[in-house]
Amino acid sequence: MESLLQHLERFSELVAVSRTTHVSTWDPATVRRALQWARYLRHVHSRFGRHVRIRTALERRLQKRWRQEGTSGSFPVPGLTNFQALGRCDLLLSLRLLKNRALGDAAYHYLLQQLFPGPGVPDADEEKLQGSLVRLARRSSAVHMLRFTGYGENSVLEDSVLKTQAELLLERLREVPKAEGEGPSRFLSALWDRLPQNNFLKVIAAALLLPPSSPRPQGEELELGTPKTPGQGGQELVRWLLAKSDVMAAFCQNLPVGLLTSVAGRHPELSRAYLGLLTDWGRLLRYDLEKGTWVGAEAQHVSWEELYGRFQSLCQAPPPLRDEVLTALESCKAQDGDFQVPGLSIWTDLLLALGRGSIVQLGEKKVLGLSPGPSSLWAVFCYYLYV
Amino acid sequence: MAQDSVGFSSDYQFWMQKLSVWDQASTLETQQDTCLHLPRFQEFLRQMYEVLKEMDSNTIIERFPTIGQLLAKTCWNPFILAFDESQKILIWCLCCLINKEPQNSEESKLNSWTRGLLSHILSAFRFDAKEVGLFTQGLGFAPADYCPGLLKNMVLSLVSELRENHLNGFNTQRRMVPEKIRFLSRVCIPLVTLPDIEPLVEALLIYHGHEPQEVLWPEFFDAVNEAFLLKKISLPISAVVCLWLRHLPSLEKATLHLFDKLISSERNFLRRIECFLKDSLLPEAACHPAIFRIVDEMFRYALLETDGAPEVLAAIQVFTRCFVEALEKKNKQLKFTFKTYFPYASPSLVMMLLQHPKEIPQELWHQPLKHISEMLREMVEDQTHGSYGGPFECWFLFIHFGGWVDIAAEQLVMSEADPPEALLWLLAFSYSPRDRSLQRAQTMVEVKVVLGHLKKLFRSPTLSAKDLQAAAAESQDRDPRPPLCQKLIRRLILNFLLWAPGGHVIAREVITLMAPTDELTHEMTGLLDQTLYRWDHLCMEAPKSRKLARELLEELRLASTAC
DSSP states (O other): OHHHHHHHHHHHHHHHHTTSGGGGGOOHHHHHHHHHHHHHHHHHHHHHTTOHHHHHHHHHHHHHHHHHHHHHSSSOOOSOOSHHHHTTHHHHHHHHHHHOTTSOHHHHHHHHHHHOOOSSOOOHHHHHHHHHHHHHHHHHHHHHHHGGGGTTSOHHHHHHHHHHHHHHHHHHHHHSOTTSTTHHHHHHHHHHHHSOHHHHHHHHHHHHHSOSOOOOOOTTSOOOOOOOOTTHHHHHHHHHHHHOHHHHHHHHHHSOHHHHHHHHHHOHHHHHHHHHHHHHHHHTEEEETTTTEEEESSTTSOOHHHHHHHHHHHHTSOTTHHHHHHHHHHHHHHHHTOOOSTTSOHHHHHHHHHHHHTTTOOOTTOOTTSOOSHHHHHHHHHHHHHO | OHHHHHHHHHHHHHHHHHHHHHTTOOSHHHHHHHHHHHHHHHHHHHHHHHHHTTSOHHHHHHHOTTHHHHHHHHHTOHHHHHSTTHHHHHHHHHHHHOOSSOOSHHHHHHHHHHHHHHHHHHOSOOSOOHHHHHHHHHTTOOHHHHHHHHHHHHHHHHHHHHHHHHHHGGGOTTOOOHHHHHHHHHHTTTTTTOGGGHHHHHHHHHOOOSOSSOOSOHHHHHHHHHHHHTTSSOOOHHHHHHHHHHOHHHHHHHHHHHHHHHHHSOSSOHHHHHHHHHHTTHHHHTTSHHHHHHHHHHHHHHHHHTTSOHHHHHHHHHHHHHHHHHHHHHOSSOSSOHHHHSTTSOHHHHHHHHSOGGGSOGGGTHHHHHHHHHHHHHHHHOGGGGGGOOHHHHHHHHHHTTHHHHHHHHHHHHOSSOOOHHHHHHHHHHHOTTOOHHHHHHHHHHHHHHHHHHHHHHTOTTOOHHHHHHHHSOOTTSOOOOHHHHHHHHHHHHHHHHHSTTHHHHHHHHHHHHOOSHHHHHHHHHHHHHHHHHHHHHTOOOHHHHHHHHHHHHHHHHHHHHO
């Protein structure tokens, strides 16, 4: 067992080196050994996939290594990050070497001979690797071609990219060891500090809207008894959002209104936090007697129109969210003194406005009347992101 | 060899020119032309690889100074890269250009340039999406890790958009405009054989817009049909039906493909024919009357072209059997009446023919036979029934359900009573539909005489081949029998051998006497195969006859393969 782990350790180093200029010292024999190693580990993957003890030990070592790399530099390098990745480690190594211009001509020539031996290959292993590389090329061509079907708006690609990112995020979240109590939230916070935040927020929303069991498809790779607990990653996300008030505020401020409503409809904890934020924002507005409208005391405060828009969207959501929102508004109104005339309490005014708005003016954005369900929620998500 | 290389050079010029025109296939015309040539171009790539792999990179450049241009243009055409195995062969070709130990800067340059192209083909993403890259990299994923997942999500997204269209028509928020669907169908042409795309291909086939004209490209249908026929993809029957209904050339091609398979398969093997037929999905698809009518029409042509070849007759029968079976499986209450499948036939006759003999007690089989015969005879002989077509139409309908003829022939041999007129007529008609009534009456007389002789021999304890030969012999004082009448009598003799208690003793001798030529051996083999096939389907309990038939069939098959 220990020797297997050492093998793994050293192969991880090799994979890390394969994208650096160090490979300029490699000769054909080095390439051969590296590929043999990769093949050996792929066999390990297919052999021990159902062997829980070995699998766990391997996985732990890989994750530890990956996290160490992550903390030392600003960005962890993609590589052998989990047991699944072991199943395609030869593909990963090959692609890196093929792309690395530092690899000498003789070594490169040898690499090509190994990877693309031409027709009629007797070796099943070689055929498999050649097949994977070629399939990857074909699939990326397919992605390239399908992305143009959006007719300029490119929406198919962007929707799918977000959804894919969301799936990847959940997959990683599931892997973070639960033993380290703060594990998932520390992991998310590290991502938040490092990654483009607007994109991250969209990915979070997409992840929160994914149907409960949407494990990432593994292509031709075997799904070897991965313990999948659907929805678990989503809960980690919710917990993290609730704990980080700045992220939650950014989440509610920056994402499209309809999208937030959908997320709130799916996650009651988040809907309560969202309502809390909305009431906070509402309390910052003052009634301008001259203009006869509610205005923000400061420029950065949320406007009446925006607040109204958000409540309107929430009130069009299916129950129980709609009822919850109305109850919250009523109770705010009662706290203010239960006024019935406009201009005294923003909650009275909002309720009056919604009383009209939610009944008559559904207008063209009436999309939330769709029957609730994962696919329609997803459609709503895509719609609000790109319309 | 010299000829070959001349051919290759001219091909090379041709494709070089094509690739220049196509450029990156960014216009409608170039895309269409590229799609049209994809299989041929792949074949050319294959040839080129065969040529290149024999040379080193210097010789290649010497022989084909413009090869770099040609390969680069190929690498930048997304349609080619997406098609079937083209990207693989292209990679092989590029590998031939790599020099193991470059001696000068020219060679190094070529190496570096080729490596660039290989990298381009193999890079998982050729689009600029820095944020995506940052995010996924931050999570520790390389593009190769999530490319399949991304493709799957794109396909699902397009499929759901298509479905929304399909279900809601004009009222959806994200409606796909017809131009987009049309475009999508073109993009899918090189991709149809990629398994990841299958749901999209299926959704496109099933999609029915509100447009008066077909929105999908005909080339898309061609590509899907081709891939389906070559078993490169599998599609659910609903999608296949849509394909054939929307694009008739595909249906015709599928039927011809089936005919090809039937022709090249071993003769007289109904089990295998049944497999081919079911495998083609045509009988199942024929539950849609429009498809049935076209396939049936093609069978009719095949029958006319071959002058009623027994193989075609057998194929029609098996096809009809599979079709009826599929129809019954599909819905107990028929969606379409039989009138829609056989519009020119008498509905009551069709209903009669459709009865499954298995569901009627054996001793009552003569009743439906009698009815069928009378109805047919009335239609054939009475000219006032013009609306059901002439004798040929009646016969063509009848032979779909040819099992009844076999039963009639069997009944005639086994029955103790005098042969009923109706059964004799039915046999004579089915064997020789073009005969006039006088000729037919003559055939009936001949058959009746032979049956009379056979009846006497049926229980004879001292049965000999000679006796049987004498029974079947033509009488000297009458006109010689027409060939079809002889054929009919051979069939009766065969039935006699299978059912008479002493038949098995003399069977081999009689068959040798009856089938002196290859053609006649084939005829016997066909009859035996057909008989066994029918008995299997009727679950006939006749162990002795069955055993004999099986043995005879095996011996005849062996004999025909030996010579």
